[in-house]
Amino acid sequence: MAFALPSDREDELVEILTHYPEKRAACLPALWLCQKVNGWISPDVIAYVAERLELTTAQVKGVVTFYTMFFEEPVAPNVVWVCRTLSCDLRGGKTVQEHLEQRFGCHAGQTSSDGRFTLLKAECLAACGQAPMVQINDDYHENLTLEKLDSIIDDYAARTPATEA
Ligand code: FES
DSSP states (O other), rough: OOOOOOOHHHHHHHHHHHTTGGGGGHHHHHHHHHHHSSSSOOOHHHHHHHHTTTTOOOHHHHHHHHHHTTSSSSOOOOEEEEEEEEEEHTHHHHHHHHHHHHTSSOOOTEEEEESSSEEEEESSOOOOGGGGEEETTEEOOOOOOHHHHHHHHHHHHTTTTOOOO
């Protein structure tokens, strides 16, 4: 089924477009808005953004594949980004990743069997002084211990109904 923004979000897109001299310049915020609505950037979303911004689908796809913040496959309601760059790795980033893989029953790049979490690896998330850290959805969780991490994950899990991955 073709993607289209609901009317309130359509108004938001129209407002976004007023901030740019050319429609094409709004590609990032337009994609971000569509991802918020759809959960990921499906081929239908790419076609929609291309049509609205008078771009080719190849041009939109090029933007989507360049930025890791755009999901090219469906993700769980909670996306956990584990920072695996040097400062975090020196302070246990690999252990954090392995702990989450064990807890979720999946590898990085996959979704937990209960459908609550997608686990992804990230390059430096600019919180090196608070390493090790993870980003969950829009929130940073820093100076992690495995106990603290488990408690944080418990909170997200309690707020998210299980679904089949
Ligand atoms: S290395 Fe992890 S936030 Fe910079």
